Amino acid sequence: MAEEYIRLIFGLKIKQIRTEKDLSLFGLSKLSGLSKSYLNEIEKGKKYPKTDKIIKLSETLDVPYDKLVSLKLDKNLAPIGDILQSGILDEIPLELFGIHQRDLIDIIANAPSKVNAFISTIFEIAQHYNMSREGFFLASLRSYQEAHNNFFIELEAHALRFANSYQIDLQGNLTSTELEEILIEEYGYTINKEGIPKQEELINLRSVYVPASKTLLLSKEVDEAQRTFIYAKEIGYQYMKIVERPFTFSWIKYDKFEEVLHNFYASYFAGALIIPRDHFKKNLKDLFEMKHFSERAFHKIMKLYNASPESFYQRLTNILPKDFAMQNVFFLRFTHHPKTNKFNLVKELHITHQQQPHANETNEHYCRKWMAIKTLQRTAQKDLTYSFDIQISNYVETNQRYLVFTSATKDPFKNEFYRSIGIGFLISPSLENKINFVNDAKIKEEKVGVTCESCSLSDCDLRVAPPKRLLAKQKNKRTAMLVKEIMAQYEK
Structure with missing residues (x-):
């Protein structure tokens, strides 16, 4: 790795200096007498030149020899060096996403100031939200799952x-x-x-x-x-x-x-x-053909398998996008202790696009009208072993509607904690053709937001925090309008 690191750093420096001098590879080849293909391999970190060739490059580019061979990088390239030295690119198998490490480095090197500003921002965000090493790994895994629609x-x-x-x-x-x-x-x-x-x-x-x-x-x-x-x-x-x-x-x-x-x-x-794929598909098909939702039929399928509710819901996220072409699916898992008013979103998955219900890292309060939280509250307050519910969640900010199934149980991994597992589907004409009971009048529809702090519902009886983000946005809008009026007065 040390040798590879030295080659990569040297190549990045040569490329940066050449670019600053507005020289093409062809131009540098002509001036230095080194072939274009050889220079290209140097810049990509594939080859490290011998001393006589480094001297030639030093003279051609008018840069001291010691500066060329030094591992010290200027501020534009320093973040790349930090990334390479940290080994983080080795820890995450980029090939899962069809990315080769050298290609990524090459992309970074093509616009170092812009890309490094972005990388620095990502690191700052991670530090600000106290993202752990494991958290970073798990976020990478989630991206991998979502990129493959969670079907392998x-x-x-x-x-x-x-x-x-x-x-x-x-x-x-x-x-x-x-x-x-x-x-x-x-x-x-x-x-x-x-x-x-x-x-x-x-x-x-x-x-x-x-x-x-x-x-x-x-x-x-x-x-x-x-x-x-x-x-x-x-x-x-x-x-x-x-x-x-x-x-x-x-x-x-x-x-x-x-x-x-x-x-x-x-x-x-x-x-x-x-939960075998073909067997599961057949039973789900029968369920979705029903004109009215039957909780009994849903749980009959669940009981066919020697699996926990979470394993059952997780398996749904494998089968439905692939075998039923149901896109725009989300999976959420919450935990809750009844002596607190806190609900922790500990696992999420979004197929195709990020859906409306998603994690926030700013300690805001998730909407208490979410099925996942209502079912979890009921289970914890009544100390139930298991509970289930279904609803259509209508997001007031976007008018997007989701069909949501949620089961809640005692948390098998934490004493005195409860958990809820839910899956939701964005309602569209396509989904209505696949699930006959989507428009079942007996399924309750609820207007919801994402967090109390960002929700515009004025008559919500379950709100636990004021809509501070919305109020700030409204204040900024009023300020902008008043400034515009002031400017208009002085334009005359």
């Missing part, structure tokens, strides 16, 4: 091949017992179902894998659906020969982006195994 045919194929090879029933009847046998017999696992001590610091852990002895430790608190998912994930790691991975569930920390990515791969594999 290779992972679906892995799950299907495994099921065929091990004669797994793909009708949604998978149990932890079947998977436990495979882990022990095929992969040599030792499983301790009460292996995690009951200590406060370990209370959020559901499993720990010890690779040296292939021992899987489980919390005594895991239920059948959770155990099935944990086993399916472990099989995913082994079957797909994944080595770099987190060893705890839920994770404690991620050291590399590969761990985040591979955790997602194994989780996707588990979901595809537990």
Whole structure:
């Protein structure tokens, strides 16, 4: 990496100096006697010239030799050096997005002042909002999922091949017992179902894998659906020969982006195994053909699979955009402690475009008319094991309407906390053709905003904060109008 870093820095400096002197590669080649292709490879960081050639470049560009070979960069290129030295471009596999690191560096080098200003701004935003290393990794993963509409045919194929090879029933009847046998017999696992001590610091852990002895430790608190998912994930790691991975569930920390990515791969594999694609599609098709929404029919499908509500909703985000061509979908997961008035959006996913309900990092109050929050409040206040609701959310600022399904449960990973999991679809003529019950009059429609601070609803009885952003905008508009009037007086 040190050698590559030196080559890249030298190439960037040559390119910057050449550009400042308004020289083309052809012109520099003619003056220096070095071939155009060789100079191009130097600038791209592929080659580092020998001393005699550096001397030639120094003389041609009229720049001291020591300045050329120094790793010190001027302020225009300094942010690029910081990025290269930080190793962040190595930690995130840019190839997932069809980007090659050298191409990215080349793009940056073409307009260093503009691009570096943008990069510096991104870093400042990250610091301002206290974005952690893990937060950055998870945001990158979310972008990767959204770029592929959260559907990965290779992972679906892995799950299907495994099921065929091990004669797994793909009708949604998978149990932890079947998977436990495979882990022990095929992969040599030792499983301790009460292996995690009951200590406060370990209370959020559901499993720990010890690779040296292939021992899987489980919390005594895991239920059948959770155990099935944990086993399916472990099989995913082994079957797909994944080595770099987190060893705890839920994770404690991620050291590399590969761990985040591979955790997602194994989780996707588990979901595809537990909720088989073809079986799921058939049942969803029957549900969507109904003229009136039936909560009973919805939960009948959910109960076909040995999966938690979250796994069920997550699987919907794989299947609906791909197999039903439902675009403009969002997924949200909130957590809440009943002794506080705070609702934390801990997971979100947006297919095709960012939808109206989305995270904000400014400590503003999410709209209390959101289905996700209303259902969560009800579950926490009544200490319910499970609750469900559906509504059409009409966003007052844009008039966009969403069909939203939400389930809420006690949080299986945090004592005294509750969580809600929701999925929503932007209502359009296309969606109305795919879900017959979209216009069911029995589905309640609610006018909503994003946050109280940005909402223009004047008669909201659930508002918990004044619309300060809206008020500031109105004030600025009035100020601009008065300034315009003053200017008009003096123009005469």
